Amino acid sequence: MRILLIGYGRMGRMIEDMALRAGHSVEKAIDIHNSGDLRKLGAVADVAIDFSTPAVLPLLGDFIRRTGMALLSGTTGYSAEDFEAFQSLGAYAPVLHSVNYSIGIAVFRRVLAQISPGLLGSFDAEIVETHHNKKADAPSGTAKLLYEAMDPGHAYTPVYGREGMCGARGEREIGIHALRGGTVAGVHTVNFFGQDEELSVTHRAASRAVFANGALRAAEALAARPKGCYALEEILFGGKV
Numbered sequence: 001m002r003i004l005l006i007g008y009g010r011m012g013r014m015i016e017d018m019a020l021r022a023g024h025s026v027e028k029a030i031d032i033h034n035s036g037d038l039r040k041l042g043a044v045a046d047v048a049i050d051f052s053t054p055a056v057l058p059l060l061g062d063f064i065r066r067t068g069m070a071l072l073s074g075t076t077g078y079s080a081e082d083f084e085a086f087q088s089l090g091a092y093a094p095v096l097h098s099v100n101y102s103i104g105i106a107v108f109r110r111v112l113a114q115i116s117p118g119l120l121g122s123f124d125a126e127i128v129e130t131h132h133n134k135k136a137d138a139p140s141g142t143a144k145l146l147y148e149a150m151d152p153g154h155a156y157t158p159v160y161g162r163e164g165m166c167g168a169r170g171e172r173e174i175g176i177h178a179l180r181g182g183t184v185a186g187v188h189t190v191n192f193f194g195q196d197e198e199l200s201v202t203h204r205a206a207s208r209a210v211f212a213n214g215a216l217r218a219a220e221a222l223a224a225r226p227k228g229c230y231a232l233e234e235i236l237f238g239g240k241v
Contacts, residue, residue, distance in 0.1 A: 001220055002045040004069070005029040006038075006060065007052030011074065014212045015049060022216065035059050043067040047223040049215060050075055054082050061085060065092045070223045073097045074215055076141045090229030096222050098232040099141030101214030104203050105188070106236050109149040111201060112190060116150040123192040123199070125150060126175040130187040138178035142188055147174060150190070185210075 001024045005012050008031040016026050027045045030037055032052055038059045050060060050073040057078075064071050071089065076099050078086065089095045100106075119125070129143040139160065147158060157173045169175075186205040191198065205211070221235045 001025075001047065001223060002027050003219070004041075004045040004048040006035070006048055006050040006056065007031065007075070009051065011051040011208060011212065012049075014208055015051070015215060018209070018212050019216055024216070032056065038063040041067075043069050046070065047072060047219045049073075049219055051215075054078050057082055057085060061089055064089045064095070068093045068227070070219075070225070071095045072215060072219045072222055074099065074101060074211070077137065087229045090227060093227050094222050094225040094230065095228075096218060096230045096232065096235060098145075098218075100145060100211065101218060101232065102203070102205060102210045103214050103217075103236065104205075104210070105142060105145070106214075106232055108188070108190075108201065108203050109145060110233065110237070112146060112149040113152075119192050119194075119199070120150070120156065123194040124169060125156075126177070126191045126193070128177045128179065128189045128191070130179040130181070130184050132183050132185070133180050135180060138180070139176045140178065140186070140188070142186065143176055143178070146188060146190055147176060150174065 003019055003024055003026050005016055005026055008029045012029065016029065019026055035052070035056045036059065041063065047070040050071060052075055054075060054077050070093055073086065073096070086095065086097055127143050127146055129140045131140060151174060155172065157170070159173045159175045161177055162175070185207050187202065189200055189202040191200045218232060218235045222230065
């Protein structure tokens with residue numbers, strides 16, 4: 001597989017290292033400071049892998065519309081408008097966006113989508129995520145993914161932390177809490193609290209390698225797909241959550 005890397009931070013460099021060791025080639029790496037190179041670049045690879053910033057999306061969108069190259073993105077911080085613009089690229093190429101490419105998290109989402117409808121209402125649900133002390137955003141994009149899997153119709157209200165005399169917990173809310181410290185790559189736990197019983201489901205990432213490995217696996221499958229906007233579950237399991 002020939003790869004165009006967009007975003008050459010820690011994740012981009014890890015993907016490059018893993019790709020080369022797996023026998024793939026990285027044709028070019030574009031970082032944020034030279035993203036303007038996309039204006040003059042042709043279809044130099046089988047797939048573009050983007051772990052940059054939302055600010056690069058307009059240039060990236062023009063590039064995909066011009067070249068029709070497959071695009072896998074793990075860029076976080078997209079607004080609703082950004083995500084709509086990304087999805088529109090499916091008319092020109094196979095595209096996929098996810099804020100977490102861990103295979104375990106993909107399975108976690110499927111589990112939540114199956115068990116949450118039967119538990120919510122009789123159990124209180126809370127999400128706790130933990131990340132390293134350098135992470136800038138909270139809650140994590142993955143915590144939001146898990147919340148969406150639990151409550152796709154938004155029948156419940158997300159509550160981001162509690163402080164002071166906030167009153168008793170509401171029946172139709174899901175608490176989402178962020179912990180920060182050390183070098184934690186990512187821990188996500190969903191707790192269901194019932195009458196005299198509790199159920200917790202946890203995913204732990206020991207390193208960023210799980211995200212890079214999942215992204216490469218998904219990129220290989222995406223490059224062989226016809227144009228369209230795909231969900232990670234379609235690529236990995238053949239169906240959506």
